[in-house]
Amino acid sequence: MLKIFYPYEYVESVFSIDYKKLYEKGYRGLIFDIDNTLVHHGEDSTREIDELFKEVQKIGFKTLVLSNNSENRVQKFLENIDSLYIHDAKKPSVPNYLKSLEMLNLKKEETVVIGDQVFTDVFGANRSGIASILVKYMDKGNEIKIGKRRQLEKLILGFYKRNKKYQNRIGNIVKEKE
Numbered sequence: 001m002l003k004i005f006y007p008y009e010y011v012e013s014v015f016s017i018d019y020k021k022l023y024e025k026g027y028r029g030l031i032f033d034i035d036n037t038l039v040h041h042g043e044d045s046t047r048e049i050d051e052l053f054k055e056v057q058k059i060g061f062k063t064l065v066l067s068n069n070s071e072n073r074v075q076k077f078l079e080n081i082d083s084l085y086i087h088d089a090k091k092p093s094v095p096n097y098l099k100s101l102e103m104l105n106l107k108k109e110e111t112v113v114i115g116d117q118v119f120t121d122v123f124g125a126n127r128s129g130i131a132s133i134l135v136k137y138m139d140k141g142n143e144i145k146i147g148k149r150r151q152l153e154k155l156i157l158g159f160y161k162r163n164k165k166y167q168n169r170i171g172n173i174v175k176e177k178e
């Protein structure tokens with residue numbers, strides 16, 4: 001069954017999500033992936049991302065960064081961001097998703113995972129019973145060779161896009177274009 005890889009929502013980027021609407025729907029916690037979700041792989045945070053964390057926290061969200069990367073990398077990324085985090089998370093393994101809920105002190109129904117990878121972020125969220133928003137991964141525009149994993153991901157998302165039943169399961173959370 002492919003549905004274990006299907007996100008609840010699939011959007012352009014972390015900036016296209018209407019976090020106020022997400023909050024109105026009862027969500028209180030955001031679990032973010034870092035690499036290719038918030039910034040290009042290995043890069044430091046940007047002013048826009050630092051602002052984004054402040055903005056969602058102002059709305060009332062608790063945040064947690066769940067990364068398979070090392071503690072050094074995650075701490076450096078969070079230099080100007082006040083957020084809970086788990087490094088070396090071993091996504092898509094379930095334990096650190098559950099630990100995230102514990103740290104946030106929230107139920108799985110109140111939490112959303114936001115990431116760029118079907119086989120780690122989304123798969124782990126589905127196995128843990130947590131809703132997920134897949135964002136288009138940030139590529140640098142000069143990566144000609146697409147990895148096998150990304151090709152397989154594309155295939156799965158092709159099926160996902162043809163299966164309306166699994167799309168927009170949170171519903172109406174994309175920012176309207178100004």
Ligand SMILES: [Mg+2]
Pocket residue numbers: 033034035036037115116117
């Ligand atoms: Mg990622």
